Amino acid sequence: MAKSKSAYSVPGKIGKTERHIIVVWVDNEAGVLARIAGLFSGRGYNIESLAVAEVDKKKHISRITIVTEGTPQVIEQINLQLKKLVPVHKVADFKRGEKDILFRELALFKMLANAKKQEKIKKICKKFNPVVLDKTNKSFVIQVTALRAEIDKLAIDLKRLGLISTSRTGAVAMTKGPKIFN
Amino acid sequence: MPKLFTGAEIVFKALEDQKVDYIFGYPGGAVLPIYDELKNHKSIKHILARHEQGAGHAAEGYARSSGKPGILLVTSGPGATNAVTALTDAYMDSVPLVCISGQVPTHLIGTDAFQECDTTGITRPCTKHNWLVKDVNDLARVLHLAFEVATTGRPGPVLVDIPKDIQFKKGKYSFSKSTLKKKLNGRATHKISNNELDKFIDLLKKSSKPIFYTGGGVINSGPQASEYLRELVSLTGFPITSTLQGLGAYPGDDPQFLGMLGMHGTFEANNAMHDCDLMINIGARFDDRITGKVDEFSPGSKKIHVDIDPSSIGKNIKVDLAIVSDVSEFLKSLIKRFKEKNKNFLNSNKQKTSRWWSTIEKWREKKSLNFINSNKIIKPQHAVQRLYELTKDKDTFVTTEVGQHQMWAAQHYKFNKPNRWMTSGGLGTMGYGLPAAIGVQIANPGKLVVDIAGEASVLMTMQEMSTAVQYKLPIKIFILNNEYMGMVRQWQELLHEKNYSESYTAALPDFVKLAESYGCVGMRAKTPDELDEKIKEMVNIDRPVIFDCLVDKAENCFPMIPSGKPHNQMILGPEEEEEISDEGKILV
DSSP states (O other): OOOOOOSSSOOOOOOOOOEEEEEEEEEOTTHHHHHHHHHHTTTTTOOEEEEEEEEEEEEEEHHHEEEEEOOHHHHHHHHHHHSSSEEEEEEEETTTTTEEEEEEEEEEEEEEEEHHHHHHHHHHHHHOOOOEEEEEESEEEEEEEEEEHHHHHHHHHHTTEEEEEEEOOEEEEEEESSSSOO | OOOOHHHHHHHHHHHTTTTTEEEOOOOOOGGGHHHGGGGTTTOEEEEEEEHHHHHHHEEEEEEEEHHOEEEEEOOOOOHHHHHHHHHHHEEEEETTTEEEEEEEEEEGTTOOOTTOOOHHHGGGGGGSEEOOOOSSGGGHHHHHHHHHHHHSSOEEEEEEEEHHHHSSEOOOOOOSSSOOOOOOOTTTTTTOOHHHHHHHHHHHHHSSSEEEEEEEHHHHTTTHHHHHHHHHHHHHHHOOOTTTTTSSSSSTTOTEEEEETTTOOOOHHHHHHHHHEEEEESSSOOOHHSSSSSGSSSSOEEEEESOOOOGGTTTTSSSSSEEEEHHHHHHHHHHHHHHHHOOOOOHHHHHHOOOOOHHHHHHHHOTOOOOOSSSBOOHHHHHHHHHHHHTTTTEEEEOOOOSSSHHHHHHSSSSSTTTTTEEEOOOOTTTTHHHHHHHHHSTTTOOOOEEEEHHHHHEEEEEEEEHHHHTTTOOOEEEEEEEEOOOOOOOOHHSSSOOOTTBBOSSOOOOHHHHHHTTTTTEEEEEHHHHHHHHHHHHSSOOOOEEEEETTTTTTOSSSSOTSOOTOBBBGGGGGGGOOOTGGGGGO
């Protein structure tokens, strides 16, 4: 489209996007996930992955980890808008690639493979804490934990070795060392 | 054993403890227990609207003119969905509303029961927060929390959905203030530091082309904020412009006031915003009707933004100094600090800003709000001007619908006090003004309340005239009748080769007879020479009036920043209308 000269409703320059991991502590109450997801969809933000579980049974606090992509301005808005939600206690924001943050994603792979192939597969998965969860003479379920990109690559490699089903969690995150998010 | 109350009793106990005096609503199956309880609470009066949207806008008018939250009571299903427009309107314009909705009994939720809808799901994006109460023992806490959320930080609507069985069930009631520990929108614990104040004052001192740009946040912060704003503007001697929602915070007839800015703002206000070297935004949100193309918005200025909502800062425009605060608290501290250190600021600064003021005076000479008057046909701008001249000595409250008449009202009616101007700015809801006027009149008995309306908008909620008559509310519906959806017609003229597609209403009612059928007074003005007398007559009638003012059908609202032009190039009048580029036509 030709460059518009209009004073109204023309998109401004779009900055470079960054991938961020946003961790949100929320009251584990009905509809809280819909509030978070609705905020993202309603404002046109992007959710790449999402991991949720209650982490404090007594206080009913859930920890939500969201992987998202956006310009610095959008990421700032996501943080500020999340903080405005009533059930949200705190929000932590990490740029992908920050040094003192740990990220992990878990994946289950179901493979059609005989014993010989199974050994080969275990070898490929060796670096990613493989655990065999189920085994028959025809099939095989293996669990790995790794970074997102590593699992992406692994899934491609396993494809030709008989991968028939993949199940993945979203990423979860934690800081290194003794300090915690506050 | 504490005394137990039914859910319906708890609702009213909470409303009483929150000092609620009026509820706007409409009964229905799922709220009958609450309506049944109404008779036992004489301090709370219920205003029966004719449609839940009307009840919602009336609650908004009540809230905006009184500074207190508006209360809305509706039934499940269609009652709740009808309220959605009003809730969204309140959300966009930061109006505190507490909506209580009935819901089908808990055991029927999720079964597609009669008049069931997912009310909390539907209203989630148009409320600050909402609750579905499934345990009667939660009800008191939730209701008080609802009031707190609605009225603290940046105000807004909330909704409490109460299933019918919960309204019957017995439970405990308690009222403890400040149930919400978390700071909402940053207000609760934010202390303004001297460092922030000094940075602010330093920017003021360095500027030779400053401008104050103020918005609805000043009004929402309470009448004190307007007092502080006037003091600060007079201490600095700087020019000031206001958004649509901010009108009235600073006197509209003061020489330092440049008029409204934005798409239909004055030539001087928009040019000053474009050319300034310091922009001081107090309680406004850099809305797209103000900024135009953000990349070319006020390119040479340092920008300060004071807002209670941290997410408003940096959302559209990057600023140099961001201050998260309530306007009133901030201005109070700022003025104190400013006075301590800068006794002679005004004198020393006069010289610095004198060139700026003479530039502004040159822009002012354009008289951008002028129009070509006629002695045969009533020009809509002339009608608003006459209405202003003939009502300015009273403490008049004005509401509007949405469209050309709304912009003419904003341009030509000069407000001197906050909370006197109620208009749907963010959502742009046609049909807002009439029910809002009802709420305003309830909150301000004995005051003159005028809805400056368009004939198309007002028909959207016309049924509420019946409400006005029932409660003897002498609101004045001043219709600038041009038989067109005027703003649509104007855009079609300028942007769509005069293809007036569906913007003409061919079968309008006779508004005088319509008024009479509602049991109120109908009047009509056809020519300029009868206008004044008729307006005077309208003002003196102590009953609701529909005033059908027949105006020029082809008049356009200027100045206007058209699509396809940069921000500092406005169309000033009909003689300057130009072709608009093809790219400009796709824009709204």
